[in-house]
Amino acid sequence: MILIDGLRAVATMDDAGTELEDASILIDAGVIRWIGVGRAPVSQPPEVLDGHGLVAIPGLVNTHHHLYQTLTRVRAQQGGLFEWLRELYPVWATIDADWERSAAEVGLAELALSGCSTTTDHHYVFPSGVLGLLETEIEVAAQLGMRFHPCRGSMDLGQSQGGLPPDSVVENRDAILAATDDAIARFHKPESGSMVRIAVGPCSPFSVSPELMRESAALARRHGVRLHTHIAETLDEEKYCQKTFGRRPVEFLDDLGFLGPDVWLAHCVHLGAPDIARLAETKTGVAWCPTSNMRLGSGFAPGRELLDAGVTVGLAVDGSASNDSGNLLGEARQALLTTRARRGAAAMTARDALRLATRGGAACLGRDDIGSLQVGKRADIALFAVDGLAFRGAESDPIAALILCNPGPVHHLFVEGKLVVHDGHLVNVSEASLIWA
Numbered sequence: 001m002i003l004i005d006g007l008r009a010v011a012t013m014d015d016a017g018t019e020l021e022d023a024s025i026l027i028d029a030g031v032i033r034w035i036g037v038g039r040a041p042v043s044q045p046p047e048v049l050d051g052h053g054l055v056a057i058p059g060l061v062n063t064h065h066h067l068y069q070t071l072t073r074v075r076a077q078q079g080g081l082f083e084w085l086r087e088l089y090p091v092w093a094t095i096d097a098d099w100e101r102s103a104a105e106v107g108l109a110e111l112a113l114s115g116c117s118t119t120t121d122h123h124y125v126f127p128s129g130v131l132g133l134l135e136t137e138i139e140v141a142a143q144l145g146m147r148f149h150p151c152r153g154s155m156d157l158g159q160s161q162g163g164l165p166p167d168s169v170v171e172n173r174d175a176i177l178a179a180t181d182d183a184i185a186r187f188h189k190p191e192s193g194s195m196v197r198i199a200v201g202p203c204s205p206f207s208v209s210p211e212l213m214r215e216s217a218a219l220a221r222r223h224g225v226r227l228h229t230h231i232a233e234t235l236d237e238e239k240y241c242q243k244t245f246g247r248r249p250v251e252f253l254d255d256l257g258f259l260g261p262d263v264w265l266a267h268c269v270h271l272g273a274p275d276i277a278r279l280a281e282t283k284t285g286v287a288w289c290p291t292s293n294m295r296l297g298s299g300f301a302p303g304r305e306l307l308d309a310g311v312t313v314g315l316a317v318d319g320s321a322s323n324d325s326g327n328l329l330g331e332a333r334q335a336l337l338t339t340r341a342r343r344g345a346a347a348m349t350a351r352d353a354l355r356l357a358t359r360g361g362a363a364c365l366g367r368d369d370i371g372s373l374q375v376g377k378r379a380d381i382a383l384f385a386v387d388g389l390a391f392r393g394a395e396s397d398p399i400a401a402l403i404l405c406n407p408g409p410v411h412h413l414f415v416e417g418k419l420v421v422h423d424g425h426l427v428n429v430s431e432a433s434l435i436w437a
């Protein structure tokens with residue numbers, strides 16, 4: 001039993017947006033048992049963690065990533081998506097399990113240090129004969145103590161078939177489907193509090209055949225797991241879909257049965273009003289990646305419009321080759337700033353941005369047991385110190401300050417009631433070993 005006592009403030013992110021001051025949180029067996037103002041009543045002496053000078057928010061939820069890209073930062077610096085991909089595919093074709101381990105360690109560590117307790121990963125590069133890629137990242141997430149939703153991604157449309165990737169990085173459709181079945185059977189845990197859930201993630205319209213998209217959706221639905229892909233990221237992609245299928249990207253997915261409450265889609269930058277209405281109607285989620293979309297010059301996703309239409313929206317850092325970092329709290333700030341640049345200062349509040357990064361992310365991943373700090377929810381809690389230099393002058397609203405100021409790394413991070421970050425450092429892995437490995 002752990003009591004986090006004397007918290008400066010708590011943003012619970014419950015439906016009512018309840019916020020508390022001078023509060024405490026009692027954790028037992030990975031679950032929040034009590035949360036409120038003052039000290040939690042306890043029947044036996046708990047382990048106490050001093051919360052003075054700290055703000056508690058739900059652990060952040062990252063809805064799109066490519067961890068392997070962490071080792072290929074600052075490449076193709078002036079390239080848009082297609083140019084950038086063409087330069088990087090041959091580099092990624094040399095991936096192996098050692099690469100995956102180093103990249104996942106660094107990428108997941110960065111996320112954890114930004115307050116992220118749950119992340120997905122969209123791994124879609126499986127060069128022929130290379131084994132253990134998905135297994136390795138699942139192992140690393142468990143080692144760090146993070147909640148993990150890896151997608152068994154895929155590409156089957158190489159250049160010789162009219163796709164964008166070289167043939168050396170695509171797989172055969174039957175092999176993909178068999179490997180996906182196998183990943184679900186071995187790793188997927190559907191229960192509440194689950195630390196690993198597998199999703200099915202064919203990569204994009206220009207690297208996957210429509211047949212594989214259709215069969216991936218059928219496979220995911222047979223197993224009751226979630227579906228993920230990239231869509232409507234750039235104007236080049238829109239042109240490709242119009243030329244190849246005579247459909248806009250979201251219409252193309254709709255034709256394939258690839259929309260629905262069990263689907264969340266990365267990017268959704270180039271959407272028309274009918275696309276937004278269709279995402280809302282089908283209860284399809286969106287992983288909004290502001291930094292990546294700006295880095296590649298793709299544009300600005302209509303986050304505000306999606307929220308106003310009732311679409312489920314989460315935030316994501318995207319792969320580190322198109323973000324060059326992995327700070328999810330920083331991504332919430334980017335979402336707020338880009339929205340305000342497009343729509344004015346009233347278009348998004350700091351609390352809206354925090355809600356996207358917590359409740360929105362949890363909803364994208366189909367989880368109702370995380371994303372808010374409430375009795376009975378899993379104890380995924382990010383605690384930020386607000387008594388340092390960056391917060392001097394921001395004392396009147398320490399919760400908004402997490403988005404509007406520069407909070408630096410998380411102070412403590414709990415996942416499933418266990419400390420993953422303590423005093424600003426990883427608990428289960430040595431940071432020095434990640435840098436010099």
Ligand SMILES: [Zn+2]
Nearest residue numbers: 230266318319
């Ligand atoms: Zn991506």
